[in-house]
Amino acid sequence: MRIEENFSLREYNTFKLNVKVRWFIEYENESDLRKILSDEYFHSLPCVHIGGGSNILFLNDYYNGIVLHSAMRGITATMEEDSSVLLRVAAGERWDGVVEFAVGNGWYGIENLSGIPGEAGGAAVQNIGAYGAEFADVLASVECFDIETGDKLVLSKDECAYGYRSSRFKDGKDRLIVSSATLRLQSSGELLRYGGLGDGVENMTLGDMRNSVLERRKNSLPDVEKLGNAGCFFVNPVVEEDVAAKLAGENVNMPVYAMPDGKVKLSAAWMIERCGFKGVRRGNVGISDKHALVAVNFGGADGNEIAALAEEIRQSTMRRFNVELKTEVVYIE
Ligand SMILES: Cc1cc2nc3c(=O)[nH]c(=O)nc-3n(C[C@H](O)[C@H](O)[C@H](O)COP(=O)(O)OP(=O)(O)OC[C@H]3O[C@@H](n4cnc5c(N)ncnc54)[C@H](O)[C@@H]3O)c2cc1C
Known part of the structure; x- marks a missing residue:
């Protein structure tokens, strides 16, 4: 088992945010995981379990708790x-x-x-x-x-x-x-x-x-090794059929996908692009010019800057289409 104090998670999140965590614990087998879960001190602190960190956003520079990671292989x-x-x-x-x-x-x-x-x-x-x-x-x-x-x-x-x-x-x-x-x-x-x-x-x-x-994938997404990102930042909104029909009537070429349950999936990327965000930059953060759903860290960003841009996009698509975008990326406070 590996236990690190005041550990940087830079290599454990694909946004490449330099977040520090009070305790980082990596376990290699079930018996170690059981030991961690039976420890009283463990239960006294907030805890989050991460994987490859490719769909998470730490909002602050310091996480005052425990980050767990599995090194179990097989x-x-x-x-x-x-x-x-x-x-x-x-x-x-x-x-x-x-x-x-x-x-x-x-x-x-x-x-x-x-x-x-x-x-x-x-x-x-x-x-x-x-x-x-x-x-x-x-x-x-x-x-x-x-x-x-x-x-x-x-x-x-x-x-x-x-x-x-x-x-x-x-x-x-x-x-x-x-x-x-x-x-x-x-x-x-x-x-x-x-x-x-x-x-x-x-x-x-x-x-x-x-x-x-x-x-x-190589042609449509930014290379995560060169530009920190977490893939699609928002999920595609799913709306009722009548809402989709109204939107498609008002917006020429708006993509709509019928779902098996009768609802309709809209393209979040299309809406974000129509709101003018594809390729924008706000300081250290921006939206990829390859894919309108991908928020990127140009270097030195913190989680709040990324979340602020996401909020700007959410409000803008809400105003223009009256559709609420929800994040796919998991926020960690
Ligand atoms: C360039 C790029 C392209 C991507 N393309 C796609 C795509 O095409 N399709 C797609 O669906 N996703 C895509 N993603 C998003 C991401 O890769 C997936 O969501 C991935 O499954 C996240 O896995 P992770 O191990 O990195 O989890 P993390 O990002 O570390 O965690 C994600 C969530 O899972 C929880 N978690 C992780 N491991 C465990 C565990 N063992 N037990 C309990 N909870 C856990 C975390 O707490 C968090 O809530 C992309 C991301 C990037 C960076």
Whole structure:
């Protein structure tokens, strides 16, 4: 177990904010996690669990509490009789490493989720999605620990309450730490050629699909190693059908996507671009000129500057479209 006092989280958040935390604790196995959760001092301080820090925003320069991080690794595969494969992945595994492993073994289901930063635990919390695929599509079960009691629980997919970029873990009401996720992948299947991925490619393989996704991402998102960011800052708003129809009538070319439940998803990026924010800069922070949903740190920013720009965008889209944008990025105070 690694315990650091007054520790900089700069390498643990993709905004590259130089936030200091009173205690940083990284555990390598369940027995250490149990020890932490049974410690009285631990329960006397605020605590947040992070993964790869690719979807969080620390609002202040100092977090006066404990930041927990899982260094638990391990991927184990169990073949099932019906040609599916159960892949149990420890929370501290890098998500894209999991995808690479699955694709390398010829297992279908997560190839469209290639290249998403962060860890497997974070993927389970955020219900990551891209190119028509979502983490919840392949999730079989999640193992987790209750922060308050230290009890271990195994939750079925239904019990995880997954929705669009949301989950029981994200809403944080019952404070659960994800320790592993078990995915059900397929050893044969169809590729999901979402949005023209692989158009014109015959006999496309899983590896080709992964490469197409990685290429598409490289061209459409800023490189997180060069420009601090957390991917899409806002989720796409979901509205009632009549609201969407009115907006589409008033705004030529406004993209609208019908959802299976009858509601309609709007494009937050389109609205932000129409409000003139794509490529803007406010001091140390701004909005990427590659993607209107991505807030960036040009260097030296603090969390409040990023949050202030996000608030300016929220108010502007509210005024122009009467639609409220909600953050995908998790704020930590
Ligand atoms: C360049 C870039 C591109 C991105 N593209 C996409 C994309 O295409 N699709 C998409 O869905 N997302 C995308 N994201 C967002 C991000 O990568 C995902 O949300 C990712 O799953 C976050 O995982 P993480 O490990 O970094 O979690 P963190 O950002 O560290 O944490 C996210 C949340 O999960 C909680 N958490 C993390 N680990 C645990 C755990 N083990 N137990 C309990 N709670 C935990 C944290 O408290 C926090 O609430 C992108 C981000 C970047 C920077």
